Amino acid sequence: MPSVMQSRRELMLEAAPVQRLEGGVAALDEIGNEAGQELELEQDQLAERNGQELETLEQQLETETDWDNDLDKPNEFLRFFLRMGFGAVMHPYEYAKVLMQLGYEPLPAVASTSWLGRSTLFLPSVHQYIRYIRHTDGFAGLYRGLGPRILSSASSALLSESLVHLVGWRQLEKPAHPLREYVSNTPRDGIIIATGLAISHPFYVISVRQMAQFVGREVVYSTIRGSVREILAQDGPLGFYAGFLPRLISDLGVLFCTSTLSAICNRVFMLKSDQREYNSALLQFGAIMLLYPLQVVGACMACSGSGVAAGAPPFMPIYCQWIDCLTDLIARGDHYRGAFIFRRTLPKMQAQRIYDPYGVSRMI
Missing domain, CATH: 1.20.5 (Single alpha-helices involved in coiled-coils or other helix-helix interfaces)
Incomplete structure (x- = not known):
C-alpha cells in the first residue's frame, strides 16, 4: 500500500x-x-x-x-449681356452690311489695283459707308433698326432650346461613340436652330425694313408697333416670315456641312481637342461662305414688296419666290454682295451691265 x-x-x-x-x-x-x-x-x-x-x-x-x-x-447671364452689348456696339457695321446686301450703293466705285496688280473697280469700304450714313442721318442714324435686332438676338438666345427641353432631348457627352454622338446631336442642334430662327425672324424682318428706309427716307417702319401694324395690313401674319426659308436652309446647311465634315476629319485624322476646335471653325467659315447667297436672298425677300423704295424698282425687282430672287442675283453676279465689307471689288458682270433696267443702284 x-x-x-x-x-x-x-x-x-x-x-x-x-x-x-x-x-x-x-x-x-x-x-x-x-x-x-x-x-x-x-x-x-x-x-x-x-x-x-x-x-x-x-x-x-x-x-x-x-x-x-x-x-x-463665365456666368451665362454675363455672357448674354456681353453678347448683346457687343452686338449693339457693332450695329453700324451690320447696318451697312444689310444695305450692301440689298444692293444699295450710294457712293461711286473707284479704279484701283488689285493684289495681283490688275486694274479693278472697288466699291467703298464699310467705313466709308458708315461715314456716309453718319453724314446723312447723324450719329443716332447709325443705330436705325437696333431695337428689333436686339430683340431678335435675345429671343433666339433665350428660347431656341425651349423645344428640345420640352421633349427632354439631351445632348450626348463626349464618352459616347462618335457616330452615335453625331446621329443624336446633329438633329438636336438642327431643331434648336430652327426654333430660334422661327422665334426671332419676325424681328429680323422689322429690323431689315427699318434699315432699308434709309434708301427712300420713309418713316413707315419707325417703331416696332407701327411696323407690326404695317406688316399685318400689307401681308398678314405670313409677312413676318418673308425670307424665312432661305435663311433656314442656310443655317441648317452650315450645321450639316460643319458637323459631317468635322466628324469625318476627327475619325480619319484622330485630331486632338484643340485641333478639333480649329478644324470646326475653319469648316464652319467655309460652309458660311458657300451658303452666303441664301443670306442675301433672305435679306432681299424680307424687304421686297414691303412698300419701301429699297424693295421696289429701280433698286430691286419685286420677287414672287425666293428661288426667283436667287436666280436673278446669280445672273447679275450679285449673290455675294456684302460678304466682304472692307475690300469690295465690283464684279465684272456688273460693270458690263450698265444698261440693265435693274442696275441695283450701282452709281459708277
Whole structure:
C-alpha cells in the first residue's frame, strides 16, 4: 500500500509541471487571441479612418475642380449681356452690311489695283459707308433698326432650346461613340436652330425694313408697333416670315456641312481637342461662305414688296419666290454682295451691265 501511494505521489509530482505548462500555453493563447482581436479592431478603425479621410479629400478636390470650372466658365447671364452689348456696339457695321446686301450703293466705285496688280473697280469700304450714313442721318442714324435686332438676338438666345427641353432631348457627352454622338446631336442642334430662327425672324424682318428706309427716307417702319401694324395690313401674319426659308436652309446647311465634315476629319485624322476646335471653325467659315447667297436672298425677300423704295424698282425687282430672287442675283453676279465689307471689288458682270433696267443702284 505505501508503495502504491508513493508511486501515485510521484506521478502527480511529474504531471504538475506538464499541467502548469499546458495552463501557461492556454493563457498565452488567450492573450494572443485578445491581442489579435485588438490588432484587427485597430486595423479596421485605421482603415475606416483612412477611408473617411480619402472621401474628404475627394470631396475637397471635387469642390476645387467645380470652383475652377466656375471660374473658367463665365456666368451665362454675363455672357448674354456681353453678347448683346457687343452686338449693339457693332450695329453700324451690320447696318451697312444689310444695305450692301440689298444692293444699295450710294457712293461711286473707284479704279484701283488689285493684289495681283490688275486694274479693278472697288466699291467703298464699310467705313466709308458708315461715314456716309453718319453724314446723312447723324450719329443716332447709325443705330436705325437696333431695337428689333436686339430683340431678335435675345429671343433666339433665350428660347431656341425651349423645344428640345420640352421633349427632354439631351445632348450626348463626349464618352459616347462618335457616330452615335453625331446621329443624336446633329438633329438636336438642327431643331434648336430652327426654333430660334422661327422665334426671332419676325424681328429680323422689322429690323431689315427699318434699315432699308434709309434708301427712300420713309418713316413707315419707325417703331416696332407701327411696323407690326404695317406688316399685318400689307401681308398678314405670313409677312413676318418673308425670307424665312432661305435663311433656314442656310443655317441648317452650315450645321450639316460643319458637323459631317468635322466628324469625318476627327475619325480619319484622330485630331486632338484643340485641333478639333480649329478644324470646326475653319469648316464652319467655309460652309458660311458657300451658303452666303441664301443670306442675301433672305435679306432681299424680307424687304421686297414691303412698300419701301429699297424693295421696289429701280433698286430691286419685286420677287414672287425666293428661288426667283436667287436666280436673278446669280445672273447679275450679285449673290455675294456684302460678304466682304472692307475690300469690295465690283464684279465684272456688273460693270458690263450698265444698261440693265435693274442696275441695283450701282452709281459708277
